[in-house]
Amino acid sequence: MSNDPINHPGTTSVVPGPAASAGVRASPLLGRSGLELSTRAETLAAMLLRAGRRDGAALRYKENGDWREISYRELVRSARDMARGLIAVGVQPGERVCILSDTRPEWTIADAASLCAGAVVAPIYHTNSPEECEYVLDHSEARAVFCEDASQIAKIEGVRDRCPSLQHVIALQGRGSRSLSIEQLIELGRDIPDHQVDARVAGVRPDSVASLVYTSGTTGPPKACMLTHRNWMEQANMLEESLDLARHNAPMEFFLFLPLAHVFGRITQMCALDLGGTLIYWTRDPARLLDDIREARPTFFSSVPRVWEKIYTAATSGIADQPRLKRALFNWSLEVGRQLRERERSGAAPGRLLSAEHHLADRLVHRKVRDLFGGRVELAVTSAAPIAREVLEFFDACGIMPLEVWGMTEMCGAGTLNTEQEMKMGTVGKPGSGLEMRLAPDGELLARGPIVFSGYFKDDEATREALPEGWLATGDLGSIDAEGFVTITGRKKDIIITSSGKNITPSNIENALKQTRWISEALVYGDNRPYLVALLTLDADEVPKLAEQLGISPNVPAMANDERVRAEIQNAVDAVNGRFAQIEQIKRFAILNREMTQQRGELTPTLKVKRAFVYAQFKGIFDSLYD
Numbered sequence: 001m002s003n004d005p006i007n008h009p010g011t012t013s014v015v016p017g018p019a020a021s022a023g024v025r026a027s028p029l030l031g032r033s034g035l036e037l038s039t040r041a042e043t044l045a046a047m048l049l050r051a052g053r054r055d056g057a058a059l060r061y062k063e064n065g066d067w068r069e070i071s072y073r074e075l076v077r078s079a080r081d082m083a084r085g086l087i088a089v090g091v092q093p094g095e096r097v098c099i100l101s102d103t104r105p106e107w108t109i110a111d112a113a114s115l116c117a118g119a120v121v122a123p124i125y126h127t128n129s130p131e132e133c134e135y136v137l138d139h140s141e142a143r144a145v146f147c148e149d150a151s152q153i154a155k156i157e158g159v160r161d162r163c164p165s166l167q168h169v170i171a172l173q174g175r176g177s178r179s180l181s182i183e184q185l186i187e188l189g190r191d192i193p194d195h196q197v198d199a200r201v202a203g204v205r206p207d208s209v210a211s212l213v214y215t216s217g218t219t220g221p222p223k224a225c226m227l228t229h230r231n232w233m234e235q236a237n238m239l240e241e242s243l244d245l246a247r248h249n250a251p252m253e254f255f256l257f258l259p260l261a262h263v264f265g266r267i268t269q270m271c272a273l274d275l276g277g278t279l280i281y282w283t284r285d286p287a288r289l290l291d292d293i294r295e296a297r298p299t300f301f302s303s304v305p306r307v308w309e310k311i312y313t314a315a316t317s318g319i320a321d322q323p324r325l326k327r328a329l330f331n332w333s334l335e336v337g338r339q340l341r342e343r344e345r346s347g348a349a350p351g352r353l354l355s356a357e358h359h360l361a362d363r364l365v366h367r368k369v370r371d372l373f374g375g376r377v378e379l380a381v382t383s384a385a386p387i388a389r390e391v392l393e394f395f396d397a398c399g400i401m402p403l404e405v406w407g408m409t410e411m412c413g414a415g416t417l418n419t420e421q422e423m424k425m426g427t428v429g430k431p432g433s434g435l436e437m438r439l440a441p442d443g444e445l446l447a448r449g450p451i452v453f454s455g456y457f458k459d460d461e462a463t464r465e466a467l468p469e470g471w472l473a474t475g476d477l478g479s480i481d482a483e484g485f486v487t488i489t490g491r492k493k494d495i496i497i498t499s500s501g502k503n504i505t506p507s508n509i510e511n512a513l514k515q516t517r518w519i520s521e522a523l524v525y526g527d528n529r530p531y532l533v534a535l536l537t538l539d540a541d542e543v544p545k546l547a548e549q550l551g552i553s554p555n556v557p558a559m560a561n562d563e564r565v566r567a568e569i570q571n572a573v574d575a576v577n578g579r580f581a582q583i584e585q586i587k588r589f590a591i592l593n594r595e596m597t598q599q600r601g602e603l604t605p606t607l608k609v610k611r612a613f614v615y616a617q618f619k620g621i622f623d624s625l626y627d
Contacts, residue, residue, distance in 0.1 A: 029060060044115050045229070060278055088187060094118055094119070096212060099123050102284050122211065135221070139458065170185055206230040244420070251275060253297075258304070264606075266413075315394075336357045424483070430483075430485055490508075494611060564580065588625040602614050
């Protein structure tokens with residue numbers, strides 16, 4: 001395979017910014033508290049083996065109602081045993097191993113094992129259809145795939161004969177008729193000495209590809225981003241330093257529910273293991289997510305905007321129904337919190353009166369909001385999509401500031417970020433250390449640096465388009481202010497141009513609509529049309545309250561066509577329209593009779609709407625709004 005781009009990474013020029021060194025540091029890093037972060041490894045595989053020297057819990061998860069833990073020593077021992085099994089079944093350095101599973105401890109162990117065997121990990125989203133799994137398996141030429149359970153094995157068995165490179169299916173739980181169990185894999189590796197694993201790890205170079213991460217395919221077939229060990233380690237370095245993740249005497253506890261197939265979920269995992277933190281896994285029951293967060297009581301919480309929005313709705317939805325005095329008290333407490341945060345960020349003392357008011361407001365309101373997260377969150381992040389400013393301001397006033405992070409798969413996660421030391425609400429922060437950013441003539445953000453990927457696997461043309469002159473064309477439009485803070489104004493491909501020639505960024509009004517009480521999703525439409533329309537979905541968590549208010553049955557399909565419901569939604573749309581220029585307002589809307597889902601292909605795994613797919617799927621509804 002001498003012509004395999006996996007074994008011969010691209011040679012894209014990267015120029016570190018003034019704050020970064022060229023390459024990966026080898027000296028220990030210290031957090032602002034003086035706590036040593038780690039002696040810096042050069043590859044993920046070396047970092048994972050080094051983690052086995054630590055004491056303490058690496059992974060925490062719930063099983064049969066009880067919390068269980070896996071120590072760092074147990075994690076690395078299991079990864080070594082499974083790596084020996086992969087070597088025994090013939091997986092060679094640089095060959096691809098896929099993982100098809102929801103977020104769970106076994107995903108992390110399989111990931112570590114594959115990297116320690118010198119393999120390249122190609123994750124597959126657990127929500128993918130059999131045909132989507134086939135695409136990744138065949139395109140990556142995967143030699144082995146880890147499957148979560150019998151249902152995921154069944155997907156693979158249905159397409160296995162069309163994936164000529166695939167030799168082994170390994171069940172993380174149970175086994176199938178043509179698959180290996182984890183126990184069988186480990187048994188096959190019994191005769192492989194540990195030094196062979198060490199040799200595989202030593203043979204991995206920083207510029208070796210560590211992962212093929214497939215884009216979510218919002219604009220076409222997924223492309224496989226080649227992310228090197230250097231990309232991952234530089235990304236971890238940047239996040240650890242910028243967010244000061246080692247500032248506390250006790251390692252942080254990271255709540256993990258984002259798909260590990262997604263680059264930001266995976267870099268969260270790697271930062272936690274690099275720093276000796278504890279990963280806490282959710283129970284994989286969407287209906288229990290908010291309960292899981294409360295019960296887990298993490299100190300680090302990272303999420304996509306949709307989850308922040310759901311928690312925001314849960315915290316605020318009942319306020320409008322309260323007596324006037326309670327509503328006034330609630331709003332007063334938020335204003336007190338806002339004033340306090342403003343004083344803190346300016347370096348001014350809050351004063352005796354504001355301190356006393358804040359003590360009362362915290363006891364009455366703020367603490368109850370923090371308790372929704374378990375009451376221990378010290379650092380919070382929001383990423384993967386735009387988030388409304390009012391949501392940020394609400395949580396900030398209550399003592400949890402979701403730091404907005406912007407990035408993409410092609411830059412291994414985060415590119416810019418707000419930090420506790422440097423934060424400007426309404427922006428996505430400054431570029432991380434070592435990343436340079438500039439604007440193209442049309443306003444597109446361009447980036448280059450050590451976190452930028454080496455190209456797309458088997459797609460030289462797409463690589464040339466993505467990396468013109470060594471700069472990553474991000475596809476996002478934005479601005480960079482005099483202080484270096486970046487603001488995202490929209491996606492180039494999402495811009496709506498009305499028939500009058502007006503360019504409109506739909507995400508602004510979509511986010512505003514989603515902040516209203518009854519609406520969970522909003523998709524604006526209007527390219528080459530005289531005005532904007534929207535497809536809306538009802539918030540399932542709020543449907544019973546809306547039905548009770550209107551005296552109707554809480555049945556979503558029926559409510560979508562009920563004129564009383566439409567009147568309530570019209571009030572919400574009118575209120576939002578008042579914040580926008582006339583050309584940007586929603587003139588007509590339709591209510592979908594269900595929520596959009598990943599399973600139907602309407603949402604990405606990070607809960608972003610696949611705009612082109614939904615436009616095509618509901619073309620008749622959109623067209624009818626112009627009748």
